[in-house]
Amino acid sequence: MTTDEQKAIESEIYAFVGQQVYPPTPAADDVNDAMIRQWAEIMGDTNPAYLDKDWAASSSREGTIAPPAMMYVWGQEGFQVTKGRAPNAMSNLVSTFDSYGYTGVLGTNVKQEYFKEVSPGDNITIEMIIDNISERKATGRGTGYFFETLSTFTDQHGEKIGTQRFKVLKFIPQEQPATAAPEGKLDVPSRIASPRGHDNKWWWEACDNGKVLIQRCDNCGALRHPPRPMCGECNSMEWDSIESTLDGEVLSHTEIHHPKIPGYQYPLVCAVIKLAEGTNLVANIVGCSPSEVQIGMKVKGVVEQIDEKTMLPQFYPAQSGRNP
Amino acid sequence: MIANVKNKAVIVGIGNTTFSKDSGVSELSLAVQAVKAAIDDAGLKPSDIDGMATFTMDTNDEIEVARALGVGELTFYGRSHYGGGAATSCLHQATMAISTGMAETVVVYRALNGRSGHRFSGGVAGDITTADAIHWGWYMPYGLLTPASWVAMFTQRWMHNTGVTKDALFEVAHSTRVYGANNPAAFFHGRNFDRAEYDAARMIADPLQLFDCCQESDGGSAVIVTTPERARDLKQPGVSVLGVAQCAADNQEQMTSFYREEFAGIPEMETAAKNVYAMSGLCVDDIDAAVIYDAFSPIVLWQLEAWGFCGYGESGDFVKDGALRTNGRLPTNTHGGQLSEAYIHGVNGIVEATRLVRGTSANQPKKAVNHALVTSGVGIPTGGAILGKMN
Numbered sequence: 001m002t003t004d005e006q007k008a009i010e011s012e013i014y015a016f017v018g019q020q021v022y023p024p025t026p027a028a029d030d031v032n033d034a035m036i037r038q039w040a041e042i043m044g045d046t047n048p049a050y051l052d053k054d055w056a057a058s059s060s061r062e063g064t065i066a067p068p069a070m071m072y073v074w075g076q077e078g079f080q081v082t083k084g085r086a087p088n089a090m091s092n093l094v095s096t097f098d099s100y101g102y103t104g105v106l107g108t109n110v111k112q113e114y115f116k117e118v119s120p121g122d123n124i125t126i127e128m129i130i131d132n133i134s135e136r137k138a139t140g141r142g143t144g145y146f147f148e149t150l151s152t153f154t155d156q157h158g159e160k161i162g163t164q165r166f167k168v169l170k171f172i173p174q175e176q177p178a179t180a181a182p183e184g185k186l187d188v189p190s191r192i193a194s195p196r197g198h199d200n201k202w203w204w205e206a207c208d209n210g211k212v213l214i215q216r217c218d219n220c221g222a223l224r225h226p227p228r229p230m231c232g233e234c235n236s237m238e239w240d241s242i243e244s245t246l247d248g249e250v251l252s253h254t255e256i257h258h259p260k261i262p263g264y265q266y267p268l269v270c271a272v273i274k275l276a277e278g279t280n281l282v283a284n285i286v287g288c289s290p291s292e293v294q295i296g297m298k299v300k301g302v303v304e305q306i307d308e309k310t311m312l313p314q315f316y317p318a319q320s321g322r323n324p
Numbered sequence: 325m326i327a328n329v330k331n332k333a334v335i336v337g338i339g340n341t342t343f344s345k346d347s348g349v350s351e352l353s354l355a356v357q358a359v360k361a362a363i364d365d366a367g368l369k370p371s372d373i374d375g376m377a378t379f380t381m382d383t384n385d386e387i388e389v390a391r392a393l394g395v396g397e398l399t400f401y402g403r404s405h406y407g408g409g410a411a412t413s414c415l416h417q418a419t420m421a422i423s424t425g426m427a428e429t430v431v432v433y434r435a436l437n438g439r440s441g442h443r444f445s446g447g448v449a450g451d452i453t454t455a456d457a458i459h460w461g462w463y464m465p466y467g468l469l470t471p472a473s474w475v476a477m478f479t480q481r482w483m484h485n486t487g488v489t490k491d492a493l494f495e496v497a498h499s500t501r502v503y504g505a506n507n508p509a510a511f512f513h514g515r516n517f518d519r520a521e522y523d524a525a526r527m528i529a530d531p532l533q534l535f536d537c538c539q540e541s542d543g544g545s546a547v548i549v550t551t552p553e554r555a556r557d558l559k560q561p562g563v564s565v566l567g568v569a570q571c572a573a574d575n576q577e578q579m580t581s582f583y584r585e586e587f588a589g590i591p592e593m594e595t596a597a598k599n600v601y602a603m604s605g606l607c608v609d610d611i612d613a614a615v616i617y618d619a620f621s622p623i624v625l626w627q628l629e630a631w632g633f634c635g636y637g638e639s640g641d642f643v644k645d646g647a648l649r650t651n652g653r654l655p656t657n658t659h660g661g662q663l664s665e666a667y668i669h670g671v672n673g674i675v676e677a678t679r680l681v682r683g684t685s686a687n688q689p690k691k692a693v694n695h696a697l698v699t700s701g702v703g704i705p706t707g708g709a710i711l712g713k714m715n
């Protein structure tokens with residue numbers, strides 16, 4: 001793709017950011033027992049807080065509630081979808097991608113957040129916008145853009161009960177060599193992972209779950225990173241950990257130009273970051289041009305899915321407004 | 325000849341971990357537990373340890389054991405090869421170190437998950453999760469996985485702290501290549517090189533560009549070392565080791581010591597330098613020429629500071645005054661260095677330092693070279709030596 005073509009598509013797609021896909025729309029049906037029962041049955045969920053009216057009446061909630069994960073269910077359109085939908089911002093965005101050859105589509109992840117429970121009789125209103133579109137990315141599936149919709153759910157009192165983020169990769173499909181897909185599995189290069197042993201496995205597992213932890217000595221409270229089996233201050237082998245807020249400051253940085261390693265996305269900036277808790281961490285700086293990265297710059301981190309196998313902390317310029 | 329070590333090394337503490345078939349902990353954990361038990365048995369504290377000896381097959385790097393225990397500075401670390409044959413060899417290493425004063429208190433250790441982990445009976449195959457592999461794991465996922473990228477991270481901060489610019493990096497890259505151009509054995513022999521070519525070369529890892537980086541070479545280098553008595557009967561004039569030291573400083577990692585209070589420095593080389601000067605009875609003013617390990621141009625600058633040729637942050641001005649050139653204060657890397665002769669892991673540097681003292685360098689300075697400095701790579705546990713004419 002030429003620079004001009006890239007400019008052309010980007011000027012079109014980025015105009016969709018912030019556009020409404022669905023205006024605030026009340027669900028056709030109130031939250032109801034029948035739908036809850038069917039959903040719980042299919043999911044195999046037997047929680048009496050959803051299903052057992054007598055039990056629920058005597059619980060602290062004084063009645064049944066809907067499973068929070070059902071939030072998105074209440075606004076579903078139903079059978080009428082088979083007759084087609086009116087165009088909206090998302091279908092227009094998808095058509096725009098398709099017209100430039102970005103015909104591949106891959107739903108990458110869904111993230112729900114819950115703020116308030118709802119019960120039978122409540123009515124849910126859903127609003128959806130196109131929240132953000134990434135920079136152009138070279139992924140294992142092909143070059144493309146991630147776009148993310150943000151749905152906000154409110155009850156009949158106007159109180160927010162939750163949100164849902166849905167991320168989709170639109171990409172130019174690559175022809176996969178036959179040998180690269182044994183038994184239908186794609187062999188997509190990903191970042192080189194750390195080996196995991198007794199002393200670091202817990203850290204990487206927390207990272208897989210979206211958290212950056214810092215090892216803390218149980219005896220003297222000293223923080224240490226990278227993790228080690230013994231405290232260098234007091235020699236205690238007892239430890240726990242704290243979760244970093246990922247507020248940090250850049251101590252040093254380098255942009256990696258050469259060699260470029262398969263599975264990594266360039267431009268690529270690595271940095272030593274001093275975390276607010278006091279320990280240092282090496283990670284990537286994203287969300288700004290490499291030339292904007294400076295020693296002393298304040299950054300804010302978030303653990304992100306980098307590729308199909310990799311979760312890593314990534315740091316954005318603080319107050320840039322671009323950090324999630 | 326009988327080694328003069330009698331009564332010069334004494335075992336004062338012993339320690340074991342629990343023995344089992346499934347420890348449930350890392351080999352590093354076993355190592356630090358055993359070492360701590362021996363330290364306690366002797367009535368010492370971890371900071372009393374300044375030397376370590378273990379097996380090459382041991383997966384527990386000395387610097388990892390030192391950091392876990394809070395040992396601090398190490399001035400001796402010796403490994404012995406060949407499986408179980410290394411057991412008394414480690415004691416031999418410790419004894420030599422102590423009898424020569426290289427270290428005062430050396431711990432010998434070996435720790436392994438020989439049943440639940442890698443089993444020798446299973447042959448030499450399978451996954452091994454070493455402390456070293458885990459160490460690189462803190463950097464690989466982010467793409468920080470080449471020597472240039474690690475050195476760039478230090479360089480960026482050091483330039484920020486000191487205000488030293490690429491003019492100084494260029495002077496190292498250039499003065500070295502001028503020597504290389506005049507050395508028939510050098511990769512750069514007969515080659516022109518100027519600032520325009522330096523600036524135009526591709527970026528490797530910001531701020532390091534192509535000509536800040538050394539060669540990659542096939543080749544070998546060797547030096548023969550013997551006693552003064554024997555040396556006097558040989559063909560060449562003797563070149564004595566007047567002082568030699570190694571050091572892993574506090575909170576050391578391999579190329580990634582990013583966890584120090586200030587990481588833009590090489591405290592391990594400062595300690596090695598101090599110790600070499602003390603052993604040799606010489607000072608910085610006595611050094612006439614140098615071979616300074618130059619995998620990358622900025623690391624030469626840091627070493628000039630560590631060896632006291634100038635203060636922290638002053639090496640930029642020092643080299644821009646022409647100090648490294650043939651008529652300068654300290655003719656350096658007169659073979660063309662690893663930047664332009666060849667990258668033989670610094671052993672070609674020992675060859676060149678020997679030549680400088682003999683007076684046979686392709687770029688021999690006009691002045692007398694009574695004492696030549698030669699150093700090891702930095703960013704890692706390092707060291708150096710001063711060579712001089714044998715009396």
